[in-house]
Amino acid sequence: MWKYNEDFSYVRHGIQFIIFSMIFVTAIGLGGDEFYGVFGKENYVTIHLMMEIFIIVVTMSISIQTWLISPYILSNRGLYVGALFLTISFIEMAHTLSYKGMPFFITDNTPYVATWFYILGRLLLSMGSLLIFFIKEKEIKLIYRWFIYSLPFVIIIGCFCVLYAQTPILPPLMIEGEGPTVLKNTLQYTAVALQLVIIGLLFKNLKKAPKIIFLLLSSSIYLIMSDYLFTIYQDVYDIKNFIGHIFELGAYYFLFRAIYFSSIEKPFKQLIDTQEHLEKSREKMHYMAYHNEITNLPNERFLMETLKKDLYISKSQKAILAIGIERLSAIKASLGSTYADQMIGLIAQRLKNVLPEQYLLCMLREDYFVVYINEVSNTHQLTQLSQQLQFAMEESFQIQHFALNSQLNIGIALFPTDSYREEELIRFALYAMHEAQKTPTRIRFYESSISKETTERLLLENDLHDALANQELFLEYQPQLDLHTGQIKSVEALVRWQHPKKGWISPGVFIPIAEESGLIIPIGQWVLETACQQVKRWEAAGLPPIKVAVNLSLGQLFQQNLVEIIHNVLEKAQLEPKYLQLEITESMTINIDHMTTILHKLKALGVTIAVDDFGTGYSSLSYLKDFPIDCLKIDRSFVQKIQSNSTDKALVDMILSMAKHLQLKVVAEGIEEIEQLSYLVASQCDTVQGFLFSKPVSPRTLQENYQTLHNEAKYILDSIIASKV
Template sequence: MWKFNEDFSFVRQGIQFILLSMIFLIVIGLGGDKFYGIFGENNYVAIHLMMEILIIVVTMAISIQTWLISPYILSNRVLYVGALFLTFSLIEIAHALSYKGMPFFITESTPYAATWFYMLGRLLLSIGFLAIYFVKEKKIKLIYRWLIYSLPIVIVISCVVIIYAPTPILPPLIIEGEGPTVLKNTLQYIAVAFFLVIMVLLLKNFNKAPKIVFLLLGSSIYLIMSDFLFTIYQDVYDIKNFIGHIFELSAFYLLFRAIYFSSIEKPFQQLIDTQGHLEKSREKMHYMAYHNEATNLPNERFLMELLKSNLYISKSQKAILAIGIERISTIKASLGSTYADQMIKLIAQRLKNVLPEEYPLTMPREDYFVVFIDEVNNIHQLTQLSQQLQLVMEESFQIQHFSLNSQLNIGIALFPTDSYREEELVRFALYAMHEAHKTPTRIQFYESSMSSRMTERLLLENDLHDALANQELFLEYQPQLDLQTGQVKSVEALVRWKHPKKGWISPGVFIPIAEESGLIIPIGQWVLETACKQVKRWEGAGLPPIKVAVNLSLGQLFQQNLVGMIHNVLEKTQLEPQYLQLEITESMTINIDHMTTILHQLKALGITIAVDDFGTGYSSLSYLKDFPIDCLKIDRSFVQKIQSSSTDKALVDTILSVAKHLQLKVVAEGIEEIEQLSYLITSNCDTVQGFLFSKPIHPNILQENYQTLHENAKSILDSITAIKE
């Protein structure tokens, strides 16, 4: 679409031409007779000659211009236009030389020859333009320039031969003392008709090249106006004849402007615009090369150049703060990049609000920030700043319908204490950042021992990516004893990893790695599907129905297709939903709205929901009335101190009391001693699990020793009964 503001200059010129035209027309309408012969009758030949010279100059300039640009454009249309104007220019020369009052040109100057040269030029121009419009544009060879430009010579010579034939072939167009004949006016109106057709065709293509079409339309209008005036003037001294020549000259000027714009000005402007866009693209590429796309913060390249130019200016103590965003990989894996990027932007804004301007905040990677402090007065300064940064994370991040929480793990490396090299300094700060989550404050200064531990962790994470495909992961199942029946009616599925070189890897080591890297999503789905398949295998082997409990990670709970995935697993394994129990932790319940929706959808499938490690989290107990929970699991840390700690004993009693009033089942974990079991039986606990009955075991061993498990359990329960009696 044509933008008026961008082309206002030529619109303004058009308005000026229109105003000038109106002035001339007003002169004609109000006082045409008063201006008859105003320039003096003896001067009209000279005036006519000057007007014709200007027209010849403009039309010849158009012809020469197209000739010069044709080697670079090689368009048949461009060459035809140039040849057309060369023809017109030569005919116009013949018209000027043959005008009455001019010196001898072939014969005595007469209105007959001059008028016919003029009319042939005008008809040739209108018909030529219309013909060129319908010619299909194509590239031609350079040699055709000479052939096409030789045609005007042939045409002009033919016109001269016809007009100056010894016996006149053509009828006269002007009768002295009377003015134009009917034939002249008819031919003039035919030329006008052709120009009207051209105008209609131009209007249809206005949006394609508005400025060029605008100029061509203006030129056509002026030519039509000149034709009209040339049909009504009385003789050469009439002001209408002079103004007609003014309009004709203006028309050719606009034509010259149109061709100049299309062939020179527009390409040149496009070149300037292209250079401008290229410069902007270079600036944008430079900006992108040094800034993070999601946050527009300086990236790793910027950070390294900043350190190289500022780290060694003085020997004063400097620091690198690596700020890790906890669970961002899990959020990205479960909710997608959009949510993760929005959360990172919000975190970045909060951090920038806290950091002084002289401490640049950069983002080398998508899950952590780096701050460079070029002058450290004391260590307390760094600790205090880190605590201020952590405070901004206390308020939840509201992203669409999710209320997301995270924490910052901050690692600090000092220059020159820890390293003199910028790459090492950043790497050591990252090592400290990864170790920070193990400390209560989540703030950790770099220590030399961290390098080996971090290297080991990175290698382990890399191996974990292949653990599923290489079948290094497997499940063990810990039986859960129903204290009312003395039967094993349920088990808890626990994932294990046997590394091909390092042997057994503790879940406490690889599960946090899986959560931070986002691998917990595929691993969690594999655990769920494997556990459901195993229950069906036990059923096929003749064992009574067994319920399996599977832990859900936080990343899985924010997985967009969690409910659909679990539904598909149940259908695929043909397991009845009541034999699957999903376990969540209290720390997951902080997002009440999201959790309520998800848990109700899971309950609608027919599965049961348990809260694992109950009492160790920090959530409000109000979620117990909002969530569709079936079971509470008492953490082993409470159970193991029942005999020695009155506080833990009171907590266990409280949990059992809450569960009883809310009609929830209770599972006690970590039962290792007879006394612990005895107390739980007395307190009416529903189910227990622990080494007293069985450690987690391979599914085949559980199947083979199912009866033995019951016999051992009965023996233990009988011994407690005997003691009480």
Template sequence: MWKFNENFSSLRHGIQFILFSMIFLIVIGLGSEKFYGIFGENNYSAIHLMMEILIIVVTMSISIQTWLISPYILSNRVLYIGSLFLTISFIEIAHTLTYKGMPFFITESTPYAATWFYMLGRLLLSIGVLCIYFVKEKEIKLIYRWLIYSLPFVIIISCFGILYAPTPILPPLMIEGEGPNLLKNTLQYTAIALHLVIMVISLKNFKKAPKIIFLLLCSSIYLIMSDYLYTIYKDVYDIKNFTGHIFELGAFYLLFRAIYFSSIERPFKQLVDTQEHLEKSREKMHYMAYHNEITNLPNERFLMESLKRDLYISKSQKAILAIGIERISAIKASLGSTYADQMISLIAHRLKNALPEKHLLCMLREDYFVVYIDEVKSTHQLTHLSQQLQFVMEESFQIQHFSLNSQLNIGIALFPTNSYREEELIRFALYAMHEAQKTSTRIRFYESSISNETTQRLLLENDLHDALANQELFLEYQPQLDLHTGQIKSVEALVRWQHPKKGWISPGVFIPIAEESGLIIPIGQWVLETACKQVKKWEAAGLPPIKVAVNLSLGQLFQQNLVEMILNVLEKTQLEPQYLQLEITESMTINIDHMTTILHKLKALGVTIAVDDFGTGYSSLSYLKDFPIDCLKIDRSFVQKIQSNSTDKALVDMILSMAKHLQLKVVAEGIEEIEQLSYLVESKCDTVQGFLFSKPIPPNILQENYQRLHNDAKYILDSITDSITVSE
């Protein structure tokens, strides 16, 4: 931006410079005869003296400026420029003292010495600048500036020696009454040619430093103008001579500006820009330190400082609402952080719009929000506000091609009822938030009994992170009996956790923790791979082919590489796809578009797909025609009351009839009594599993007792068949 402003400024000043110069030259050219001797012949010495003093001041300023900055910019070019302009300053002083009309100096003043001093200074300027252009810039020692700055004294003494020699060494340059002679004009045009070369060289570097090069170009143009005017004036009273001095003064001033800008102004602007950048960086760092990067909401540090400042101003009731996002960990683990971050950002936007401005909404780590309410009139107010926040979450979030839903679990802690300390208030609200998911409203006020339960749950989640690595998880397999053949042709793989200190942990306890924390993804992959390997081991041990059923979690179904992962497992274990059955639940079928796509891809692998716990979900049955489903599993809650509850019996009959018409297999779970099995045999159910035949058992036990399990099953089925025959 600074570079753009510099270029724009250079262009604007360039236009002004050209217009001014053209107007000035036109006026002088048209009225040169009228302006002859306009200041009075007796005043021209004084006018020339003033002009030369200004030129001397400018050239001396350039020299002094470079001298002063040389200790900080140890550049050979800088020192050469300073030495050059000190020399020119000395020559201009000599030119001024020897000018016609000045008092006696060494000899009577004549055009001879004055003109030669001017011409030497002019040639020295062009040649010196050109040489400095071609000198390679390098850093030199500070002591060398004394040596370099001593050269002007040597040069000016030499000039005096040549020009004031008893016998003139150099020919005259001026003819009194006629103006410059041929030699003077030749030298003047030589200086012009040298400066044209300097301009060409400068233009090649324009992009590197536009303002500096622009000033140098303008200076060169002014010098060329002055050179031209010095070649056509008649005598010292000619307006062209005065104008030439004006342009010469302007040229040196522009040179001074260029050096001043490059050595002082530009470094200063760069320093100011750097300071502004640092200040903005500090502001940005401060903002980042107190705000969440994803949502731009205040973070935990901001909240804690606000609570320390405001919580104790009055003892009026205040509240902390901890808001947990349902399924966000599973989305992050399955779809990736990008989707999860977008969803968090959209949720933050909705919450912010739903909350009154006086409430402080913060985003804390671990994907949850906190609302600080500094004035609470009643708990009903908090409940109503929580319900409003949950209501705005009902509409799905459209993130790319996914339509995602989420619910809020809200925990509430009160000041000073629950605690006087800000850290405890936040912690208690989080405890209540974790417990809120167990309630129908998903809103929970903190109670002292919650702390122990939440602490145990958090400890269990922490232990679950290491369970896989420590080989604490294992699989058991429950046989599934084919009622048509009386053989065990399939099993269901069920994950178990043997905690080293707490013993056996129920899947009903640790599976929800795994799903919430995102651990279900690595655990699910391990279960799938272990189950497929086990089927191949049984086959190697001589058992007939067995199909294994593995449950898929919701998080896995949103896993981006699920199909590739299953394919890799099948290839790695060399298990034929028809011996793997993947089980989903009805609650997973809410997002029909995504499920249809993913299930068709899985079906294309050759695996079979079953709907577990059929009849307990809330989704439309239309998915049965859209999804490539092979099997329905009747939930144990219907089977267990099949003899005593006519409604459950009717539901089982309906499921069996519907499956028959849709050409789907049916597996009944939870068979524990002969009467249940007898009814299912009569109803033409395909497969059953339950404690009546076998509980879930380790793979080695199943292998060792495979024949005995068959014999027991055959005995039970034969007894049922005999009973049915007798009754008929």
């Protein structure tokens, strides 16, 4: 497209030329008498003829050009412009043929007819241009161009009839020996006045089409210059007459350029620009088709085409490294795609900084990277490279106000040892990558035994995507017994999965998959909503108020709108916040700043906060004073050996003592034997849960057996108390 600044650059240069022309005209007007008859009086008819021929050619060219393009534009304005210049062309021909000194044309040539033809042409140009300016542009039918282009013939015939009448109808405009009459000058200045009006209208629209408007302005200015010269010249031999014709020719040239530019040059430039844009778009589309949008790294299509060309050139050992980003799905699900994309970009940059230039680094499906190494001397080389890549990730990624950490799981497949086919090499490397997270080094070479296990895991992950929609997930609730009152005042909500083909899937199997894939976010929200609604159903069924404990995942805790989500869940279920307990694990407390902020906001809602599996993590205990925690849950691994293992017994005693001093409640999990319960009762533990009282049950079972569970719990507690008396 014609550039805005290019148009104004053209205008600036044109203004300089116009100013020079005006200075030249002023000089001619003041000192032109010195050049009177400078070309020789016998040559002026020939010179005039040449000038008029040029003018006729230009005006006829405008008319023909407009006629030729009219089938493609069908603009009423365009056709009127063409008809106007066809008329002016005819009038200029008549003016030329009737000019004094030319051969006989209808009658003896005199200044009378020639001057009137000239004045009619000037008035027609000014009035016609002004009229066309005010006509509203619209599309017309092609047949109308024949009618519009017939008008010039009617006008020129009318002019001939009037000017060649036997008795002159119009007064003379030129008197030989005296020069122009007052009437001629008046008509000439009328044309000038109309041109000034046109100039004013053009200036108002200059910004819309700078180059076209400037050319039209230049034409009007040149016409005014020619009119000025034609009003002050003495006779046809005066240099002012010749210069006036020069400016008249220049005016028509500018008009021709304006029409040519608007109808041919500008559309052609637009076409070229469009072609260039399309070419750039094709290049961009080609680049996008072979590169990842986030990292600008080659994508899977690029990698596959490279492998097909390069893999079989030689039988030398080659390698595919599949690099998985730990916790990426959880970050994307909790913080959003913006954070995840920024982290991917930073990881890609660190990988490029480590990898040699000859290695091909690709980004596949926005989830993992692939490195293709076309020559491998030994596997130790690959192990060292993998360790260097992992080391590059040790420093935290600072993304806005979050300091995010991630590790790399790297799977390696070798050509031709593992496979000769490019698709299998990539797939085997991915299998090894998934298994790498189970190893301490997080680096794994592909082995044939990996395929079956990984395939099953990937299929399970795929099924988990549909489990929520297909209502395959459900909740069970394990009662928690208050040892001070002997009543069941709370339950823990536990998610279960009944696969339609594989049956019951252990939470220990599908929860890690959900966390890695990011599905833990929607599953966690569903658990919250379902558990809160169930508490209200129990209340409606006549059960006393029951607090429900729900586990939060790390991904949920990093959701920016988690507090709002929980508030909305409570509001929708019409459940008082004190009947909801949110459980976190010690491993979540590493990011102290973020956790402190989010937990205080959750606490402000009125819910209680518990630390699950307390004692199994590796965090500093300082979080106990920083976090608004209400409860500690002793992990079942300590409780189960409380009678046989003195270390576990000491740990339980320490947790109970610490909780008492910090004014925290304690829940002991995994109570299966009377001896375990007896010890906890004696140690003044607050609450217990375990198979001794009840395994996790469906909400309906809990509702129907609530009183029975109470009675059984009371019997067990009474027996313990009786045994100590």
